[in-house]
Amino acid sequence: xxxxxxxxxxxxxxxxxxxxxxxxxxxxxxxxxxxxxxxxxxxxxxxxxxxxxxxxxxxxxxxxxxxxxxxxxxxxxxxxxxxxxxxxxxxxxxxxxxxxxxxxxxxxxxxxxxxxxxxxxxxxxxxxxxxxxxxxxxxxxxxxxxxxxxxxxxxxxxxxxxx
Amino acid sequence: xxxxxxxxxxxxxxxxxxxxxxxxxxxxxxxxxxxxxxxxxxxxxxxxxxxxxxxxxxxxxxxxxxxxxxxxxxxxxxxxxxxxxxxxxxxxxxxxxxxxxxxxxxxxxxxxxxxxxxxxxxxxxxxxxxxxxxxxxxxxxxxxxxxxxxxxxxxxxxxxxxx
DNA sequence: TGGCGGCTATTCACGATGTGAATAGCCCAT
DNA sequence: ATGGGCTATTCACATCGTGAATAGCCGCCA
Numbered sequence: 001x002x003x004x005x006x007x008x009x010x011x012x013x014x015x016x017x018x019x020x021x022x023x024x025x026x027x028x029x030x031x032x033x034x035x036x037x038x039x040x041x042x043x044x045x046x047x048x049x050x051x052x053x054x055x056x057x058x059x060x061x062x063x064x065x066x067x068x069x070x071x072x073x074x075x076x077x078x079x080x081x082x083x084x085x086x087x088x089x090x091x092x093x094x095x096x097x098x099x100x101x102x103x104x105x106x107x108x109x110x111x112x113x114x115x116x117x118x119x120x121x122x123x124x125x126x127x128x129x130x131x132x133x134x135x136x137x138x139x140x141x142x143x144x145x146x147x148x149x150x151x152x153x154x155x156x157x158x159x160x161x162x163x
Numbered sequence: 164x165x166x167x168x169x170x171x172x173x174x175x176x177x178x179x180x181x182x183x184x185x186x187x188x189x190x191x192x193x194x195x196x197x198x199x200x201x202x203x204x205x206x207x208x209x210x211x212x213x214x215x216x217x218x219x220x221x222x223x224x225x226x227x228x229x230x231x232x233x234x235x236x237x238x239x240x241x242x243x244x245x246x247x248x249x250x251x252x253x254x255x256x257x258x259x260x261x262x263x264x265x266x267x268x269x270x271x272x273x274x275x276x277x278x279x280x281x282x283x284x285x286x287x288x289x290x291x292x293x294x295x296x297x298x299x300x301x302x303x304x305x306x307x308x309x310x311x312x313x314x315x316x317x318x319x320x321x322x323x324x325x326x
Numbered sequence: 327t328g329g330c331g332g333c334t335a336t337t338c339a340c341g342a343t344g345t346g347a348a349t350a351g352c353c354c355a356t
Numbered sequence: 357a358t359g360g361g362c363t364a365t366t367c368a369c370a371t372c373g374t375g376a377a378t379a380g381c382c383g384c385c386a
Contacts, residue, residue: 026336027373028374052334055336087300139314143310158299171363332382333383334380339376341374344370345369355358
């Protein structure tokens with residue numbers, strides 16, 4: 001996405017930057033990139049180097065770009081995935097200088113809004129049926145979801161300030 | 164802990180109740196109970212039944228009880244684990260009629276308090292060094308941690324009301 | 327000059343973990 | 357009598373991540 005890359009180099013970069021959020025092992029990144037190739041999301045070309053082992057240089061395909069951008073734009077379905085996914089998206093938005101962060105934020109916020117609405121109806125139901133435990137569980141989830149919404153607002157504000 | 168149990172029966176119970184929080188497959192529960200036996204946390208006795216296959220009845224040992232109670236009391240180190248762990252603890256506190264929930268809550272709260280303090284010093288540092296991304300990441304984590312603290316207060320209040 | 331440590335780059339073998347399906351006997355309904 | 361469903365356990369397999377192995381080349385220091 002930011003030009004051709006080989007796993008080793010990408011790992012060095014990620015380990016310093018994205019690695020603070022999304023810890024990924026070297027061998028794991030190799031496996032993912034190999035899989036991306038098998039799925040036709042990237043093409044691989046072996047490039048010779050001077051005084052170093054050959055590199056398996058990966059180039060993203062149209063299908064790969066599409067998949068990546070869909071992932072960048074789309075909201076995370078599960079609240080617990082936002083921690084990893086949205087913070088990673090944020091990293092890529094900044095790293096690649098992409099725009100559309102505002103859209104991604106609003107999409108995620110509206111996904112969270114319906115999630116919260118569902119949780120609140122569940123909470124009301126649990127309260128009605130005196131299911132204290134279930135009510136607490138749902139309140140936990142609502143609390144988390146609301147915290148993410150509040151953070152997304154901070155996120156937009158910060159980004160707006162920068163632009 | 165609530166008397167002897169065999170995996171199949173325990174699964175039926177968990178699947179209905181705890182399963183709403185901690186989804187665990189049947190084969191997975193079997194594996195865990197087998198491992199508990201291997202680690203000396205439970206003893207197993209094969210019991211014959213009338214018109215049904217034999218049961219591998221598990222009985223918790225002293226070591227197992229100790230381990231379980233330590234887990235019940237101790238806070239989750241990572242905020243993201245609280246979702247699963249603390250809600251499971253809450254389930255067992257209620258299911259087994261144990262007391263000590265207040266202690267577990269305060270322990271978790273103080274663990275979160277130091278976590279939040281560390282995050283805030285990190286946020287200040289990131290702000291100083293103009294590392295916007297890292298600041299947002301840390302603010303995300305603080306936001307989550309604070310939401311859990313707020314929920315823990317609700318949790319205590321609810322439980323207090325019941326007693 | 328010789329060899330040792332460290333860097334680039336990739337691969338491999340393994341362990342943990344979870345899941346669907348297989349197995350097998352028994353009961354009940356049609 | 358027989359097919360479906362329940363109790364109960366096990367198996368084989370896919371996924372996923374990790375540490376270590378491999379291998380060539382470079383620079384450093386004795």
